[in-house]
Amino acid sequence: MSDAVITYSRPPHPRERRLIFRNVDRIGWTNDIDCYLADGGYVDLRKAIAMKPQEIVAEVKTSGLRGRGGAGFPCGVKWGFIKPDEKKPVYLICNADESEPGTFKDRYIIHQDPHQLIEGMIISCYAVNARLAYLYIRGEFPEGARILERALAEARQHGFLGKNILGSGFDCEIHVHRGAGAYICGEETGLIESLEGKRAYPRIKPPYFPAVLGLYQSPTIVNNVETLCHVKHIVRMGGAEYAKIGKPNNTGTRILCVSGDVQRPGYYEVELGSLTMHEVLQDLCGGMKPGRTLKAIIPGGSSAKVLRADERYKLKEKQADGTLADREIGIGDIVMDFDTLAAVGSMAGSGGVIVMDDSRDMVWTLNNINEFYAHESCGQCTPCREGSLWMKKLTDRILAGGGVDGDPDTLKNVADNIAGKTICAFGEACSWPTQSFVLKFRDEFTARSTKAIPAATSPEYLAESLVADKAPEPRYGTPEPLP
Amino acid sequence: MEIPADFQAQIDEAISHYPVSKRSAALPLLHLFQEHFGFISDESIHWIAAKLDLQPIHILELVTFYPMFRREPAGRHHIRVCRTLSCAMAGSYELKRAFCTSVGIDPHVVDHPHTGGGPHIHTSPDGKFSIEFVECLASCGSGPVCMINDDFHENVQPQRLPELLGRYV
16 A cells, blocks of 8 residues: 555644654554555565575664664664574563653554564564564553554464464564563663563663673563664665665654643654754644743653753754864754754653743652652662652752752752762663753742751760760660679 | 462463563563452462462562552552653643542542652542552653553543543443
């Protein structure tokens, strides 16, 4: 079926480019395998199985695909860590634990187009020679888990999964594994621990990549749902052709999940780097709500650093003659790709854009984010376990009108002592919001932190009182001598 | 504790998904037990531990770590309202309060579910509904959102509640 005849119940914006979301909201589309097969489904799997695994890895490397989960790590490089002559079994895990606040793309892929994900997963398994794969889906998607179970059973019936896939001699099995509401399971080593039936405590690095030591101490590839879907399209188009979408080093499409104070929140799949922040807000999302102006944007999920509407950013830009020149831009000119968002001091993260207008109280906003992280810290590292709760208690107190002079500095101090001092990136994730909110909206925090610092209470014992000859009377009196 | 044959079959099927390590089946089994019995009892913990050749503490530590597992029964219909930023901006605190008043739960007890101790889940006096204020349900573009049992509902404005709750009798 050609794209021209596709009609949608919620039509894509003309500036969108639908690759992964091609079938989302499509009229007449269902998530069963017959519909998928009639639309050319599993053709790419046939093509992939005819290729050598190494060729697929090479195509993915050529495509420049970067992971869509948050860190933006090149997928082909990650796959390349698996040795072709690996003796241990290799596992592949699909990270469908979508739980970064502001992100909601995986829900639609799983609910409306599960076979696209499964096809991408089987191709990826073949490429890295994984015979057993797990699809780790967050516990809050019970319906999604059922849809995937059914889709996997259908794929098994059609010979796309199981023993001797399509007569190639390649065996592969995929199982759905449900999480149970813990955000930390999105961290790949935490996810692996969880999949091993333990608490999701992220593992100490090195090894930096589960591709070296992962599930059951074997090489393991962990990829995001969206990343695995892209693999299918890379096989179909070829890596070089795929790399033409987007910009160099920021190839392919990206699903932006916009939420907050805009006219049309929702999901928009765009070519990476084809739109600026202004175009995303004005063209795709229809601008701010009536009578409101933009105040702040969190561009890549709640852990990304916040951007203030009136900030100016200095970017180093390559000129035609190869030299670097400074260019100053405003928030509206920020190009929505991995590199530009990193250059302005934030990150593209998971693609969740949260927009706040001038009616929003930044102390309240940060308090809400802090409550999330205080709840979700796994508790393994002291700076994060204690610090995330301290930050939440501090913003609670400011919000309740009890903020004391110096609270903004205390907040910053606590946050500064978490980042970089923990086993996993959750430390950064929970301190970046506090650091950036306090830095960029300092006046809102100081205006409500005006109470005097209470005088220190006297200690229970003074140092001198602990010296033997001045020791206080034992609290329960002198014990009677034994008869 | 009675384990019916079909439930036993589900358990064995779940364990068969993990040929390398039975321990991996701990989470799937906990889900099955919670769906079957409504909550995770001490008895269930001991049963699962014995089944997977583990110590009971290995199961208990999961129940206390993962927020979705509960040690006490919830109401007949369990409501989860999303608390996190985008939904809160769209009015999830108001929604949660409206849910509480509609089903007869003191709205203030659920305000800060994650700090200060106390139960996370509050049940209405008639035991029909229970409510929990949870973190991000991953549908930020259509907030406020909630789940009632396994059903997901988006753009839930408080005026929709009578109709919505009427579906669960």
